[in-house]
Amino acid sequence: MKFFLLIPIWIATLFLVMAAFSSTEKQIFLQGIGASFPSPLYQRWIAEFRKIRPDIEVNYQAIGSGAGIKGLKRNVVDFAASDVIAPEESVAIPKGIVTIPAIGGSIVLGYNLPGITSLKLSRKAYTDIFLGKITCWNDPNIASINREVVLPNLPVLVVTRSDGSGTTFAFTRHLSAISQDFKKAIGANKSVAWPIGVAGKGNDGVTTLIKQIPGAIGYMEYSYAVSSKVTFPKLQNKSGNFVRATPASGYAALSSVSSSEDSPTDPDGREDYPIVTFSWLLLHRSYEDTEKGRALKAFVGYALTTGQSFATQLGYVPLSSLMVKKTQEKLISINKPRSVTE
Numbered sequence: 487m488k489f490f491l492l493i494p495i496w497i498a499t500l501f502l503v504m505a506a507f508s509s510t511e512k513q514i515f516l517q518g519i520g521a522s523f524p525s526p527l528y529q530r531w532i533a534e535f536r537k538i539r540p541d542i543e544v545n546y547q548a549i550g551s552g553a554g555i556k557g558l559k560r561n562v563v564d565f566a567a568s569d570v571i572a573p574e575e576s577v578a579i580p581k582g583i584v585t586i587p588a589i590g591g592s593i594v595l596g597y598n599l600p601g602i603t604s605l606k607l608s609r610k611a612y613t614d615i616f617l618g619k620i621t622c623w624n625d626p627n628i629a630s631i632n633r634e635v636v637l638p639n640l641p642v643l644v645v646t647r648s649d650g651s652g653t654t655f656a657f658t659r660h661l662s663a664i665s666q667d668f669k670k671a672i673g674a675n676k677s678v679a680w681p682i683g684v685a686g687k688g689n690d691g692v693t694t695l696i697k698q699i700p701g702a703i704g705y706m707e708y709s710y711a712v713s714s715k716v717t718f719p720k721l722q723n724k725s726g727n728f729v730r731a732t733p734a735s736g737y738a739a740l741s742s743v744s745s746s747e748d749s750p751t752d753p754d755g756r757e758d759y760p761i762v763t764f765s766w767l768l769l770h771r772s773y774e775d776t777e778k779g780r781a782l783k784a785f786v787g788y789a790l791t792t793g794q795s796f797a798t799q800l801g802y803v804p805l806s807s808l809m810v811k812k813t814q815e816k817l818i819s820i821n822k823p824r825s826v827t828e
Contacts, residue, residue, distance in 0.1 A: 514781040518546040520554025520567030521652055523707055524589050524765040527800050531793045535785055542781045551652045558768055564782055566768040569652020586767045586816050587746050588789060590803030592708040592736040593657050593761040596696050596716035599623060605719035606631050606728045612721060613665045615642055615703060618682035623701060644683030645695045645704030650676035656763040657705045663751035709801025723760040724752050735759035736803035746812045769820055779821040786817055
């Protein structure tokens with residue numbers, strides 16, 4: 487599958503980035519904080535951007551989506567990142583903040599079944615696992631769609647996050663969309679009361695528990711599962727197909743999204759991976775320091791265009807051409823002079 491980039495857009499953006507450099511001499515420092523999910527890609531963007539704009543120093547600290555929103559609201563940082571901007575999120579996006587989709591990603595279910603590297607889970611099966619209704623790996627709901635695999639009579643141990651996270655929100659939001667039982671019993675949030683299992687802090691904690699305990703299964707970002715060499719199954723999507731998480735299947739699920747304000751809860755394309763999410767950059771609509779505002783727009787403009795080319799190699803899903811256009815329109819609104827009629 488070929489990924490987009492809109493060549494005229496990213497060439498124009500790169501030209502503007504370089505043009506801005508020619509008129510800027512002093513060093514400008516930009517500080518950002520927020521979500522951990524996109525951090526590896528953000529660090530790559532920062533390093534590559536530094537090569538063409540050495541006058542702009544960007545620093546990003548991954549301390550959580552909620553902390554990022556609070557920090558930006560209190561004006562202690564220049565920008566933030568969050569995996570959640572939905573209305574039901576407990577940390578509301580304050581007024582005067584522009585939310586810009588920066589990258590996409592998929593959430594997978596890492597598991598530990600020695601000797602079994604190929605597995606499929608239906609929508610009912612993976613929902614019932616996290617509801618505590620499926621307690622053994624050779625349960626008929628799993629075995630019936632994995633006849634080529636000899637499943638062990640091994641207890642299922644669910645591994646969840648002990649800390650609040652955008653990953654938990656995206657995962658529980660999907661489960662709530664496909665299961666009324668899950669919606670009523672648990673619901674969607676950054677932190678929920680799971681009825682069963684054990685919990686680990688962050689992706690590291692979840693991965694460690696899965697690798698240590700045969701029969702364990704837990705959720706994590708695709709990029710982290712790949713880098714940690716955790717096995718994950720194909721999941722059944724809304725169309726009934728079993729799809730493996732890849733940058734291509736994630737792109738298929740996100741490319742048809744027209745709104746830049748939300749992530750799909752249950753994509754309906756035949757090749758769509760079912761659990762996907764955007765991660766957003768949050769910027770002030772207006773910056774009193776106009777040079778800092780221009781520098782930030784140059785960095786974000788680079789990230790949204792040329793920077794997208796680094797996404798797939800790090801396990802992320804690049805933005806579609808439609809979403810790139812929408813992000814460009816939002817970026818232009820930053821520090822945009824008001825007309826006399828406004």
